[in-house]
Amino acid sequence: MIKNNDLFFKLRNIPKLPGLYLMRDTTKEIVYIGKAKNLYSRIKSYFIKNEDFRLIGIMFYNVSNIDYIVCASEKEALLLEQKLIKELQPKYNVIWKDDKSYLMLELDLSDPFPRLVFIRYKEYLNLSDKQKTKIYFGPYPSAKQIKSVVKFITKFFKIRRCKYDSKLFFNPQLKDRFKACIYYQTKQCIAPCIYAYKDNKEIINLYKQVIKNIILFLQGKNKKLIAKLEEQMKEYSEKLNFEQAMVLRDIIKYLSNIFSRCIIREINKEDVVSLTLHKIDILKKLKEKFNLKTIPNVIEAVDISTFQGTGSCGSIVRFVNAESDKSEYRRYKIKSLKENQINDYLMMKEVIKRRYKRLLEEKKQLPNLLLVDGGKGQLSSVLEILKEYKIDDKIEVLALAKQEDCVYSKNFDSPIKLGKNYEDNLLRYIRDEAHRFAIKYNKILLRKKLNI
Numbered sequence: 001m002i003k004n005n006d007l008f009f010k011l012r013n014i015p016k017l018p019g020l021y022l023m024r025d026t027t028k029e030i031v032y033i034g035k036a037k038n039l040y041s042r043i044k045s046y047f048i049k050n051e052d053f054r055l056i057g058i059m060f061y062n063v064s065n066i067d068y069i070v071c072a073s074e075k076e077a078l079l080l081e082q083k084l085i086k087e088l089q090p091k092y093n094v095i096w097k098d099d100k101s102y103l104m105l106e107l108d109l110s111d112p113f114p115r116l117v118f119i120r121y122k123e124y125l126n127l128s129d130k131q132k133t134k135i136y137f138g139p140y141p142s143a144k145q146i147k148s149v150v151k152f153i154t155k156f157f158k159i160r161r162c163k164y165d166s167k168l169f170f171n172p173q174l175k176d177r178f179k180a181c182i183y184y185q186t187k188q189c190i191a192p193c194i195y196a197y198k199d200n201k202e203i204i205n206l207y208k209q210v211i212k213n214i215i216l217f218l219q220g221k222n223k224k225l226i227a228k229l230e231e232q233m234k235e236y237s238e239k240l241n242f243e244q245a246m247v248l249r250d251i252i253k254y255l256s257n258i259f260s261r262c263i264i265r266e267i268n269k270e271d272v273v274s275l276t277l278h279k280i281d282i283l284k285k286l287k288e289k290f291n292l293k294t295i296p297n298v299i300e301a302v303d304i305s306t307f308q309g310t311g312s313c314g315s316i317v318r319f320v321n322a323e324s325d326k327s328e329y330r331r332y333k334i335k336s337l338k339e340n341q342i343n344d345y346l347m348m349k350e351v352i353k354r355r356y357k358r359l360l361e362e363k364k365q366l367p368n369l370l371l372v373d374g375g376k377g378q379l380s381s382v383l384e385i386l387k388e389y390k391i392d393d394k395i396e397v398l399a400l401a402k403q404e405d406c407v408y409s410k411n412f413d414s415p416i417k418l419g420k421n422y423e424d425n426l427l428r429y430i431r432d433e434a435h436r437f438a439i440k441y442n443k444i445l446l447r448k449k450l451n452i
Helices: 005-012 039-045 053-060 074-088 091-097 121-125 143-156 166-170 172-177 200-218 222-238 242-261 272-289 344-361 376-388 422-450
Strands: 019-025 030-036 063-070 103-108 117-120 134-140 298-307 310-320 330-333 369-373 396-401 406-408
Touching (some): 039 063, 103 121, 103 143, 103 200, 143 200, 200 222, 222 242, 272 422, 298 344, 330 422, 376 396
Antiparallel strands (some): 019 030, 103 134, 310 330
């Protein structure tokens, strides 16, 4: 049921028309994109408890804003949804649609001393309703990110990491079984395993309070958490428990610093659609200007770097929809030349051969467009290699001459001078990124060679 009157009036203004809705988190980042035949009904459904409420709640508690776009038809909404999801890759759309199994966090509140446990999102979906004593956080698209969060929680809130059955901690006969571990000795654990049999109520109440604070932290209720910690710190100080008060002081200081550094801003464009269409428009202009066969959604650039024939190497960078895809950056140590030999053409050929031979073998996506640092000679060399691998009809090539600031293409008899527009600046940026990446690797190789 919808109880909030303010919310009711906000929902009432949503049109009962087909369209798209975009959910933003507290940082204004778009985390989910959906289409609807009836925007009013679909958005309203997120505020009503139903059989999907548990699943929706995972995502929804972190949503601070919902934008919507009215479309002429459901089909138009579907096409726009597909386009924006492909372009923006909102994290929750990725979770629902791909086959990855993301990490979640589990807290079992039936445990006297709960600990944070990782489970897979697929496991969570298969859980029975019987596990009502457990609460879950996530799913988290970045395993590295959530593991660092758990590391912070265990360090500052000092909850246990051990996998013992905590009910055994209350048994005095087993007190010798639980020795002070390294986390207790370094003051990173409250150590219920040592104190539970001595004073049950005190350690249970302390641990319960810590778990409540962790829940607030994981739910993003940061102001409430800091206020609660300040209140607890005051209580400890009044009881002359200065050691515990100082621990809380450090946590408050750390949390306050995190949030004070957090800058929340929104891209200064009319809306997300205009931003997406702007990028697509730039790529369309590249296609038209250089007479390309297709819109260059995937662009790669190659660059060679050497220091008088030492540390010779090459780099490949990839841009997808005008955004860098650093997971596809590659670097190559030149093998075809002896030390101190310099031959830019041969080095360029080697890098391109190794790159596209590998992509073909692994049946991975080839770029639509390849950028080469150089002039007419480099252009001819690259086209020759692509023809050898029978992919010259799949990858088009542009050579960017840095000194002349112009572009060579097989589609034109003479080079084209670069201007100051978006599409030309994009080519410059991609070429410079390949150059930066190659120089970085060259410096690494030189340091190894000189043992510095």
